[in-house]
Amino acid sequence: MNKINKLFSDNKDSKLLSLYFCAGCPTLEGTGDIIKTLERRGINMIEVGVPFSDPMADGPVIQAAATKALKNGMSLRKLFSQLKAIKDEVNIPLILMGYLNVMMQYGFENFFKTCQECGVSGAIIPDLPFDDYLELKPIADKYDIRIIMLITPETSEERIRFIDDNTDGFIYMVSSASTTGAQKSFDEAKQEYFQRINGMNLRNPRMIGFGISNKQTLESSQQNAAGAIIGSKFVQLLDNANGNADKAMDDLYDALSK
Amino acid sequence: MSKYTVNEQGFYGNYGGAYIPEILYKTVEDLKKAYEPIIESEEFKKEYHALLKDYVGRPSPLYYAKRMSEKYGCQLYLKREDLNHTGAHKINNALGQILLAKKMGKTRIIAETGAGQHGVATATACALMDMPCTVYMGALDVQRQHVNVERMKMLGATVHPVESGNKTLKDGTNEAIRDWCCNPSDTFYIIGSTVGPHPYPEMVARLQSVISEEIKWQLQEKIGRDYPDYLMACVGGGSNAAGTIYHYLDDERVKIILGEAGGLGVDTDKTAASMQVGTLGILHGSRIKLMQTEDGQIIEPYSISAGLDYPGTGPLHCNLYETGRAQVLPANDDEALRAAFELTRMEGIIPALESAHALALLPKVASQFKKDDVVVLTVSGRGDKDLDTYLSHQSEISL
Numbered sequence: 001m002n003k004i005n006k007l008f009s010d011n012k013d014s015k016l017l018s019l020y021f022c023a024g025c026p027t028l029e030g031t032g033d034i035i036k037t038l039e040r041r042g043i044n045m046i047e048v049g050v051p052f053s054d055p056m057a058d059g060p061v062i063q064a065a066a067t068k069a070l071k072n073g074m075s076l077r078k079l080f081s082q083l084k085a086i087k088d089e090v091n092i093p094l095i096l097m098g099y100l101n102v103m104m105q106y107g108f109e110n111f112f113k114t115c116q117e118c119g120v121s122g123a124i125i126p127d128l129p130f131d132d133y134l135e136l137k138p139i140a141d142k143y144d145i146r147i148i149m150l151i152t153p154e155t156s157e158e159r160i161r162f163i164d165d166n167t168d169g170f171i172y173m174v175s176s177a178s179t180t181g182a183q184k185s186f187d188e189a190k191q192e193y194f195q196r197i198n199g200m201n202l203r204n205p206r207m208i209g210f211g212i213s214n215k216q217t218l219e220s221s222q223q224n225a226a227g228a229i230i231g232s233k234f235v236q237l238l239d240n241a242n243g244n245a246d247k248a249m250d251d252l253y254d255a256l257s258k
Numbered sequence: 259m260s261k262y263t264v265n266e267q268g269f270y271g272n273y274g275g276a277y278i279p280e281i282l283y284k285t286v287e288d289l290k291k292a293y294e295p296i297i298e299s300e301e302f303k304k305e306y307h308a309l310l311k312d313y314v315g316r317p318s319p320l321y322y323a324k325r326m327s328e329k330y331g332c333q334l335y336l337k338r339e340d341l342n343h344t345g346a347h348k349i350n351n352a353l354g355q356i357l358l359a360k361k362m363g364k365t366r367i368i369a370e371t372g373a374g375q376h377g378v379a380t381a382t383a384c385a386l387m388d389m390p391c392t393v394y395m396g397a398l399d400v401q402r403q404h405v406n407v408e409r410m411k412m413l414g415a416t417v418h419p420v421e422s423g424n425k426t427l428k429d430g431t432n433e434a435i436r437d438w439c440c441n442p443s444d445t446f447y448i449i450g451s452t453v454g455p456h457p458y459p460e461m462v463a464r465l466q467s468v469i470s471e472e473i474k475w476q477l478q479e480k481i482g483r484d485y486p487d488y489l490m491a492c493v494g495g496g497s498n499a500a501g502t503i504y505h506y507l508d509d510e511r512v513k514i515i516l517g518e519a520g521g522l523g524v525d526t527d528k529t530a531a532s533m534q535v536g537t538l539g540i541l542h543g544s545r546i547k548l549m550q551t552e553d554g555q556i557i558e559p560y561s562i563s564a565g566l567d568y569p570g571t572g573p574l575h576c577n578l579y580e581t582g583r584a585q586v587l588p589a590n591d592d593e594a595l596r597a598a599f600e601l602t603r604m605e606g607i608i609p610a611l612e613s614a615h616a617l618a619l620l621p622k623v624a625s626q627f628k629k630d631d632v633v634v635l636t637v638s639g640r641g642d643k644d645l646d647t648y649l650s651h652q653s654e655i656s657l
Contacts, residue, residue, distance in 0.1 A: 054542075
């Protein structure tokens with residue numbers, strides 16, 4: 001069974017926490033250590049960012065991390081070799097998150113095949129159009145890789161249904177009309193959006209991401225979905241801790257308790 | 259339906275599409291549905307054409323360049339987009355899109371700019387229509403084109419210098435897209451070139467197609483037939499070239515020659531000649547020929563001209579190049595500089611550095627011309643903004 005599917009079927013009631021970090025930032029060789037530390041510290045799923053030179057859906061923190069990672073020499077090839085090396089030591093699902101051009105240049109079939117070989121369970125590609133997703137899905141399925149699609153406050157109910165009908169794993173629910181980046185609170189409009197989606201009784205579990213950085217935003221997400229995804233906040237803490245993942249986790253748990 | 263225009267899925271052959279984050283899906287879809295009925299409506303046409311005539315000063319002249327014709331052994335006509343209000347062809351598109359934005363009920367305008375011409379055009383249109391305007395511009399371009407920055411500010415626009423990447427047009431575009439992601443419902447993004455997600459490339463081409471519409475009747479008046487033997491233009495993102503060729507795309511009697519920025523040479527790593535050195539990739543929502551590494555990271559382009567400093571070219575042009583419909587040649591920095599001085603001395607016209615990349619092709623292709631061949635070359639903008647560059651290179655130029 002795909003690890004993503006297993007995670008959600010095993011944890012129907014518990015509140016999940018997924019973290020994002022950009023591979024290659026702050027240090028080139030930190031990938032394996034960060035992943036193992038996060039698993040040890042109770043994180044349920046990890047999104048490993050594949051850096052791209054022009055990440056148009058990301059805010060300043062993740063953009064800066066990608067720039068640093070590329071400068072450090074990170075590439076998809078390099079990342080795969082790092083993941084392969086720790087494959088047997090990781091039990092939680094790993095998802096690669098990156099832009100379409102990087103995967104296209106690697107070759108889509110080759111990409112999904114290598115994902116499987118390296119113990120990756122899913123991929124998030126923010127600029128992948130739905131029509132192209134439908135073309136890629138059979139290839140991803142062949143290697144048991146889930147392509148995770150996003151919905152936003154701008155996504156129509158009809159389209160959400162369509163995405164729900166055609167995907168498997170979970171739906172990545174973007175909290176707000178924004179690029180990635182920490183927010184202080186989720187206002188009423190967001191709560192309303194969360195409840196509206198909740199009321200749709202979708203097939204797939206949902207994870208809420210974008211803007212989660214403290215107790216209020218975390219709890220709000222975990223109440224309204226299977227769990228929360230934290231990106232920019234953790235990337236920042238990891239950078240502040242010079243790549244010491246344990247220290248970054250201490251700081252994250254501290255921030256999430258306030 | 260022209261075989262070179264966009265298909266229903268938003269592709270020109272193998273190029274184009276709309277590779278955008280989900281947050282922009284609805285906005286782009288709304289635009290796709292709305293733009294065609296609006297720009298085809300009588301109300302829009304009337305308003306748009308009145309502005310083009312009385313505000314921009316169209317039609318722009320089609321000028322017979324006698325001395326240059328003699329030198330290059332052809333009948334050379336210059337399409338004078340440099341004489342438009344704000345100094346370039348960019349205003350044709352900015353006015354069209356702002357009218358569209360108003361009719362779609364949008365209340366805020368954003369734009370990217372490289373040389374600053376599109377930023378100035380957009381800031382101008384916003385002043386005219388009383389709309390708030392934010393322009394994203396690479397920090398390096400802000401330095402290189404400071405006069406245009408001051409113009410935009412004087413027109414009431416907010417100019418955001420972008421410090422990421424190489425601090426040029428590509429980075430300004432990333433930042434504009436980010437703003438759009440954060441404000442999809444009230445903001446209209448006026449893209450300045452034939453790039454970005456479908457329907458932008460086609461929409462911008464159509465709003466610039468007034469250039470070739472005029473060339474048709476102007477040629478009819480001047481030479482008794484409505485088509486030239488050659489059309490020439492420079493191409494960065496591709497908007498003035500698209501406008502120049504739009505109504506001739508299917509007229510195979512008309513040969514198309516486009517000049518892209520060779521920088522220090524296509525065999526160096528200092529170039530912006532994306533059709534010569536690029537490979538298939540995806541940037542800013544569109545599948546195009548792109549300057550990139552094997553790993554799919556975008557390579558920073560280089561050109562002396564801030565307006566051509568983009569790592570790709572629009573999907574329309576990629577397809578014209580691939581199908582052989584257009585000949586695309588690089589013009590290097592030094593060749594463009596020389597061409598700018600040549601036009602200045604021979605015809606008394608100081609062209610923009612971008613336009614000089616089209617002029618720089620004349621010596622390269624003159625051997626193709628017969629004496630009676632009619633060549634229409636678009637001078638997309640005037641050179642006032644480039645005077646610092648021209649003056650600093652003056653001593654290197656030998657005419």
